[in-house]
Amino acid sequence: MIKLQLILQILEKLNYLSEFLPLLFCLLFFKKINSKEIKVFFVYITFSALLLTINLITKFKYANIVVSITVVFEFVLLSMMYFYIIKSSLVKKLIIFSIFLFAAYWIYNFSKVNLQGFKFDFLTGAVESLFFTAVIICYFYEVMQYNFTIPLFKLPSFWVSVAFLIFFSGSFFLILYSKTNFNKPGFRDQFLVIISVITIIKNILLCIALFENKNLVLNKDINPIPSNLNLDTFQPLNNQTNF
Amino acid sequence: MIFLQVTTNTSPINYVMLFGTLAMLSLTLGIVFFVIFHQRKVIRFNDQLKKLEDDKQQILLNASIKFQEEERNRIAADLHDDVGPLLATARLYLNENLVNQEPAAQLQSIFSAKQIIDDAIQLIRNISHSMMxxxxxxxxxxxxxxxxxxxxxxxxxxxxxxxxxxxxxxxxxxxxxxxxxxxxxxxxxxxxxxxxxxxxxxxxxxxxxxxxxxxxxxxxxxxxxxxxxxxxxxxxxxxxxxxxxxxxxxxxxxxxxxxxxxxxxxxxxxxxxxx
Missing domain, CATH: 3.30.565.10 (Histidine kinase-like ATPase, C-terminal domain)
Incomplete structure (x- = not known):
């Protein structure tokens, strides 16, 4: 029993520590954060780490408020990131529309959050999971259609998408199931084990994404043609008379 | 992001939740692997197409170079075999002994040399016309x-x-x-x-x-x-x-x-x- 509690506590600590890993990678490769989507991603990572720090400092005293704020910012920032990643204008419009819809729902729902005791908002979490699962599948569909040159595992957006797809699809069933079982004894521990494992996997994959982003930027910097060569004036055929 | 803390309660493992989550994750991984393998297949197919196109370009380039060489050889042969002998013959008519010859013979030599030079000009013109x-x-x-x-x-x-x-x-x-x-x-x-x-x-x-x-x-x-x-x-x-x-x-x-x-x-x- 004590061992189980110890394992759970270690897992919990690992979960929290893993939340800081992507931020650490972001800071390590800060100069390589060039594209808009990675900038938004950086904001999201920083924001997540900040909220977790607040929770740890206040010992989860205001956890329900923090979770509530986290959900809406997570939704907005991840939506913005996919707004920049996805090329389809229809999906972009849907994302913008969803941000406003979700924000409106959140404002309405925020008034009902119990500031004293913890009250997990299952519906918001489920909607968020479902929405991002759909958006990421759209992204995969787009990548399958248009990307024929760069292998997927070299794209940071691919690793970010795999991370969030695993996280949201993994937590979707949990959230749905938790609605009726959340207050049962011991349920939270099992919930914690699963969610911790998924979160750790997600954060490792996000670190891989940041690492690949660094490689991608490095590859872009390599120019095999010397810049001092004037190749534009080369006209191979214009002055020839015999072909 | 979901924050939860360890409680002291214990209960038997909830298999529905465990297998439900595992099923969702398997489905996710299935999608991810499908996308990866599909894209790899497409990239491989594209590479093959590109290789075929490159091979074709190479054949065309070789043909073009070979054609240019043949054309140069033809022009070189025309100049060497036709224009060269004509000019050499003209030079023979206009040799050093020309001044020592009879005026009639001199006129005949100059006329012949002129004829040959005209032929050479015509030949060069033909070569030039075949080019443009x-x-x-x-x-x-x-x-x-x-x-x-x-x-x-x-x-x-x-x-x-x-x-x-x-x-x-x-x-x-x-x-x-x-x-x-x-x-x-x-x-x-x-x-x-x-x-x-x-x-x-x-x-x-x-x-x-x-x-x-x-x-x-x-x-x-x-x-x-x-x-x-x-x-x-x-x-x-x-x-x-x-x-x-x-x-x-x-x-x-x-x-x-x-x-x-x-x-x-x-x-x-x-x-x-x-x-």
Missing amino acids: PPTLKNFGLESAMSDLFQKINGSGTLNASVRFHDYRTRLKLEQELLIFRIIQELVNNIIKHSNAGFIHLTQNANATHSYFRLHHDGQGIVQTEFDRLNHVSTGLGLKNIASRIKVLNGRIFFEIDPSHTYYKVTLEIPKDSTY
Whole structure:
């Protein structure tokens, strides 16, 4: 029993520590954060780490408020990131529309959050999971259609998408199931084990994404043609008379 | 992000939640692996296509280089075998003994040397004309084609005719030269291999493209045969045609008419080609 509690506590600590890993990678490769989507991603990572720090400092005293704020910012920032990643204008419009819809729902729902005791908002979490699962599948569909040159595992957006797809699809069933079982004894521990494992996997994959982003930027910097060569004036055929 | 803390309660493992989550994760991983493998397959297929295209480009480039070398050899041979001896002979007439000769003999030598130099000039002119037909340069493709077809017609073995329907604005000289060379090569092939009784060239145009069509009643080839011959390493003529078409950003179609009485070769050349 004590061992189980110890394992759970270690897992919990690992979960929290893993939340800081992507931020650490972001800071390590800060100069390589060039594209808009990675900038938004950086904001999201920083924001997540900040909220977790607040929770740890206040010992989860205001956890329900923090979770509530986290959900809406997570939704907005991840939506913005996919707004920049996805090329389809229809999906972009849907994302913008969803941000406003979700924000409106959140404002309405925020008034009902119990500031004293913890009250997990299952519906918001489920909607968020479902929405991002759909958006990421759209992204995969787009990548399958248009990307024929760069292998997927070299794209940071691919690793970010795999991370969030695993996280949201993994937590979707949990959230749905938790609605009726959340207050049962011991349920939270099992919930914690699963969610911790998924979160750790997600954060490792996000670190891989940041690492690949660094490689991608490095590859872009390599120019095999010397810049001092004037190749534009080369006209191979214009002055020839015999072909 | 979901925050939870460890409680002190314990309970049996909830298998529904565990397997439900595992099922969702398996589904997710299935999607991810499907996307990865599909994309790898597409990339591999694209690489193969690119390799085929590169091979084709290489064959065309080799053909083009070989053709240039042959052309240079021909010009070198013409200069060496024809112009060289003529000038050497002229020099013989104008040797050091000329001043010691009788005035009549001197006049005869000078006249002969002049004749030989005129021949040399004519030869050089012919070589130059074979490189860039003066009619094409001065009067355009329509006149150059008419000139070429008149010469063929004049031989009496083949009935050749030209009809330009819409050639009010000339293409660029470089484009015209390439089209002239393509048609010249096609006509040459028809004369050499097809045993045709007639060749007819028609030209027409729309807002964006110029079209040139050759009809003949001999033995010809169709598109599949052209594509096949274009990929084999032997034979230069068709590869030169293909590389010139590529330079022009145009297309070429080899067809046979439904009644199987004559063959058609159609060139489609964009008017605003960047060439």
